[in-house]
Amino acid sequence: MKFNWGTGIVIAIICFMGFILYMVITMSTDKSYSYDLVTEKYYQKELKFQDEINAEKNALTLKEKVQISTTELGLKIEFPSEFIPKDIKGKVFLYRPSNKQLDFEIPISISNTYLLVPEKRLLGGRWNITVLWNYKNKDYLFKKELVY
Template structure:
């Protein structure tokens, strides 16, 4: 076999490799953190204001994991008018949880461990209090 044939064979093998690589990449499941990611980006200035409001607080909420589950403890929990905890599982969108935190007189909210699958979660807690919105984010491992 001469050089010309080997060059043609190498180009054909390279093209087959690229075609296989493209096929594998196209079939890969890409799960975003949020379904409406682009709409959330448009509201980013509101998010910056929430973060600034949270930084101005003397005492911030604490999100922890223990044997009972995920706990939110906050001394001023009773003055919250609306709260929402989003638990995002980056590995699997089916494990995401949304919990509405009621305006309560208690200082502690618990999400039972039985309702959550093991893995890493991003806990995003947003709440309204005294006419302002607040936001805190923690990475949790169950």
């Protein structure tokens, strides 16, 4: 068989198509390339977005803001001192962008003006923290990105 330009072009096209086919199969079957949506119920959450905006505005109008700090015991979330701790109801959601299995939620049930997230629940890396609470029938929302 004689090897000429036409044969070379056909071999190059077949090799390129094989490479593309290999990449498509690898990306669609390998679990390390699996990317999920940020949230499972995206559209239902989108409908409640205006409520989140209003809650964030309420949190911004507070004289004293929510403070998040790291301690040797874990992550300390301090609520405004003007609030009565037992009347604060809500939840703290910690979202890990790199791994969905590390996400968790903690209900707010405190006797002091702060909530402590244990260090053993937090791995090093980036966390998105959402604090949603209700005090005297008024919703508040605080969001922060933190590298722990």
